[in-house]
Amino acid sequence: MRSLIYVATATAALLLQLPAWAAPLPPALAETENRIVSVAAWGGTPADPAKARKHTIKHITLHHQGEPFPEGKDPQLYLRNLQTWSRNTKHWLDIPYHYIIDLDGRIYEGRSIDYAGDTNTEYDPTGHALIEVVGNFEEVQPNQKQLDATADLMALLAMKYNVAPATIHGHKDYSAQTVCPGVNLYRYLENGYLRDQVTQRLQSSLPK
Ligand SMILES: [Zn+2]
Structure with missing residues (x-):
């Protein structure tokens, strides 16, 4: 019965372009959402809503840190420093990305997904869900x-914001000024691996 309600709600959301969160999330995607480390949990502070630009998610865009992230470096300290740098040096609202993924595959909340991101390059990140993976993938390989x-996070975002896996791209697809997300991570966009993994997660979360 629950699955029937889910199908009906999800179908209505797709047909009517309702916000997809009108539907309860399938268990595997809810599990991903539940393991996201909140801003409060890593010791960050919320952004000032008065300065924020609201937006509607239409794309999912992958970035890398672009700097080495050595084993043993504290990801929560990195996030606190990134938040301070973003606000005090760059004069941005917050961390430019909505989610950050560490070396252990932990997912951290960055800027609120409700607010448009920021960039040093010429593209407009409004409407993009921005994911940063730590490390410099011009130099190292992403780990499994x-x-x-x-892929877990992209599948969650695709379902929640009702955007297709085809909207998943890398930063450099929008800007000639960057190599981000780095050749060794971009490879998994180029060869279709990430979009396939997301599609599989979405298909396997549908009721049989
Ligand atoms: Zn980038």
């Missing part, structure tokens, strides 16, 4: 935990 977490 990072790839799995990236």
